[in-house]
Amino acid sequence: xxxxxxxxxxxxxxxxxxxxxxxxxxxxxxxxxxxxxxxxxxxxxxxxxxxxxxxxxxxxxxxxxxxxxxxxxxxxxxxxxxxxxxxxxxxxxxxxxxxxxxxxxxxxxxxxxxxxxxxxxxxxxxxxxxxxxxxxxxxxxxxxxxxxxxxxxxxxxxxxxxxxxxxxxxxxxxxxxxxxxxxxxxxxxxxxxxxxxxxxxxxxxxxxxxxxxxxxxxxxxxxxxxxxxxxxxxxxxxxxxxxxxxxxxxxxxxxxxxxxxxxxxxxxxxxxxxxxxxxxxxxxxxxxxxx
Amino acid sequence: xxxxxxxxxxxxxxxxxxxxxxxxxxxxxxxxxxxxxxxxxxxxxxxxxxxxxxxxxxxxxxxxxxxxxxxxxxxxxxxxxxxxxxxxxxxxxxxxxxxxxxxxxxxxxxxxxxxxxxxxxxxxxxxxxxxxxxxxxxxxxxxxxxxxxxxxxxxxxxxxxxxxxxxxxxxxxxxxxxxxxxxxxxxxxxxxxxxxxxxxxxxxxxxxxxxxxxxxxxxxxxxxxxxxxxxxxxxxxxxxxxxxxxxxxxxxxxxxxxxxxxxxxxxxxxxxxxxxxxxxxxxxxxxxxxx
Numbered sequence: 159x160x161x162x163x164x165x166x167x168x169x170x171x172x173x174x175x176x177x178x179x180x181x182x183x184x185x186x187x188x189x190x191x192x193x194x195x196x197x198x199x200x201x202x203x204x205x206x207x208x209x210x211x212x213x214x215x216x217x218x219x220x221x222x223x224x225x226x227x228x229x230x231x232x233x234x235x236x237x238x239x240x241x242x243x244x245x246x247x248x249x250x251x252x253x254x255x256x257x258x259x260x261x262x263x264x265x266x267x268x269x270x271x272x273x274x275x276x277x278x279x280x281x282x283x284x285x286x287x288x289x290x291x292x293x294x295x296x297x298x299x300x301x302x303x304x305x306x307x308x309x310x311x312x313x314x315x316x317x318x319x320x321x322x323x324x325x326x327x328x329x330x331x332x333x334x335x336x337x338x339x340x341x342x343x344x345x346x347x348x349x350x351x352x353x354x355x356x357x358x359x360x361x362x363x364x365x366x367x368x369x370x371x372x373x374x375x376x377x378x379x380x381x382x383x384x385x386x387x388x389x390x391x392x393x394x395x396x397x398x399x400x401x402x403x404x405x406x407x408x409x410x411x412x413x414x415x416x417x418x419x420x421x422x423x424x425x426x427x428x429x430x431x432x433x434x435x436x437x438x439x440x441x442x443x444x445x446x447x448x449x
Numbered sequence: 450x451x452x453x454x455x456x457x458x459x460x461x462x463x464x465x466x467x468x469x470x471x472x473x474x475x476x477x478x479x480x481x482x483x484x485x486x487x488x489x490x491x492x493x494x495x496x497x498x499x500x501x502x503x504x505x506x507x508x509x510x511x512x513x514x515x516x517x518x519x520x521x522x523x524x525x526x527x528x529x530x531x532x533x534x535x536x537x538x539x540x541x542x543x544x545x546x547x548x549x550x551x552x553x554x555x556x557x558x559x560x561x562x563x564x565x566x567x568x569x570x571x572x573x574x575x576x577x578x579x580x581x582x583x584x585x586x587x588x589x590x591x592x593x594x595x596x597x598x599x600x601x602x603x604x605x606x607x608x609x610x611x612x613x614x615x616x617x618x619x620x621x622x623x624x625x626x627x628x629x630x631x632x633x634x635x636x637x638x639x640x641x642x643x644x645x646x647x648x649x650x651x652x653x654x655x656x657x658x659x660x661x662x663x664x665x666x667x668x669x670x671x672x673x674x675x676x677x678x679x680x681x682x683x684x685x686x687x688x689x690x691x692x693x694x695x696x697x698x699x700x701x702x703x704x705x706x707x708x709x710x711x712x713x714x715x716x717x718x719x720x721x722x723x724x725x726x727x728x729x730x731x732x733x734x735x736x737x738x739x740x
Binding site: 272273274291292294319321327330331332334335336338339341342343344345346347348349350351352353354357361362363364365367368369370371372373374375376377379382383386387390393394396397398399400401403404405407408411412414416419420422423424425426427428429430431432433434436 | 563564565582583585610612618621622623625626627629630632633634635636637638639640641642643644645648652653654655656658659660661662663664665666667668670673674677678681684685687688689690691692694695696698699702703705707710711713714715716717718719720721722723724725727
């Protein structure tokens with residue numbers, strides 16, 4: 159099977175490594191920065207580096223677009239034009255509405271693996287990056303059933319669980335469980351840095367809990383600016399909800415309302431327990447092949 | 450050396466374990482819930498369980514108050530009354546201004562170890578809980594030099610770094626680097642749980658990054674209600690600063706201002722790098738004994 163990666167970064171490289179190790183695939187890469195493909199070949203994520211998108215795509219059975227969200231729509235159109243009639247084309251973008259209209263082409267099926275790492279770049283790619291994680295797919299009635307099965311099978315072989323979702327629901331959820339957390343991590347990092355400017359004693363206070371809370375702060379700006387902007391309507395809604403909650407807490411604190419503060423904390427406690435409990439028995443994806 | 454713990458929970462029990470293992474101390478415990486001391490003896494954190502505060506304190510060389518913040522002021526007054534003239538009395542509270550007036554008694558020296566664990570209760574106590582962490586101390590000109598040295602020595606033997614700070618600076622810092630992160634973790638847990646109520650697909654989205662971001666959500670309500678309320682003035686300031694930052698981001702998103710979003714993310718990126726860098730070379734505490 160021939161797999162093509164357009165965009166040779168952390169995710170694209172990890173797909174290449176997984177495809178070679180777990181599907182015995184021949185992997186071709188293309189990236190506007192040719193040196194990324196050179197690294198990809200060196201680490202064993204790519205067999206071939208193509209000079210053009212057309213050259214990378216024309217003989218592929220499956221194409222993964224692994225570029226920043228803002229570049230995906232154009233990349234997808236070029237890829238669909240160059241790809242053969244039986245080639246499955248998917249992407250790994252963190253927002254899904256922008257590509258929804260491409261689904262009228264039955265070969266296109268949007269995707270989003272919920273995997274990542276603190277460090278970006280193909281040199282940090284790992285063949286097991288997707289093991290145990292969810293991989294959203296956004297099929298429509300137009301999606302070709304055979305190509306959908308091919309993609310679900312590949313995702314499952316990478317170790318991920320395919321999870322079906324529609325683009326709008328996906329983007330609304332991500333605003334609340336991924337994009338808002340990134341925004342708040344940035345806010346915390348900025349606040350702590352301001353405190354550091356005022357008092358050197360703060361250095362002693364930077365412990366594991368602040369590290370955890372700011373782990374995703376200042377994630378790759380090119381990738382995340384695109385995500386924030388592509389999903390800005392739902393993200394604004396999530397920020398408004400968070401701001402309202404903060405205003406409620408602020409008011410309870412200003413009133414020294416002990417009961418309100420205790421109730422609010424208890425609710426957060428049971429909310430988190432429920433989230434962790436749910437994540438322990440995620441529904442299986444729609445089409446996991448029998449073992 | 451005789452050490453007394455008033456309050457047999459995670460922190461009190463960990464002090465007991467550390468004092469026995471690292472100082473060969475005889476450790477006496479008292480807790481309003483006698484069963485906590487029974488557990489403390491079973492796990493080896495306490496040698497003796499006292500029936501009264503007075504009985505626990507009267508022969509001690511050092512007393513650690515390890516109760517929720519709201520109970521500390523009363524507990525400290527009773528302990529200072531019962532303690533001998535050469536007994537050092539300290540606490541482990543997460544806010545420090547409420548006890549500042551006790552420092553007119555030269556035997557009292559406020560403290561705050563920056564250590565904790567997700568699980569509370571003495572059954573989760575660990576003798577190495579403080580290893581590598583900072584332990585704030587708030588000496589004043591009234592603090593007796595010999596008792597201060599005794600405390601700093603104990604803290605150092607527990608594996609922590611004593612760090613001198615004044616109570617007001619401590620509380621302002623904690624509002625920004627600890628209490629605000631807890632508030633925002635609660636906000637995220639509540640938002641994610643609301644999303645879960647609306648869409649079952651969210652279960653698949655609860656990955657490592659949401660776990661990290663909400664790790665401290667809904668921390669022990671009795672402990673944290675006290676902390677939030679005791680530090681509510683500075684916490685309100687920190688919430689206001691976070692709200693202003695959120696309003697700025699919201700406005701940049703609503704305007705689709707790509708440059709503002711990219712700049713903001715880059716600042717958060719360099720802020721976090723600076724925080725992590727600073728934490729790697731924290732200034733040593735004021736009085737680490739020579740090895």
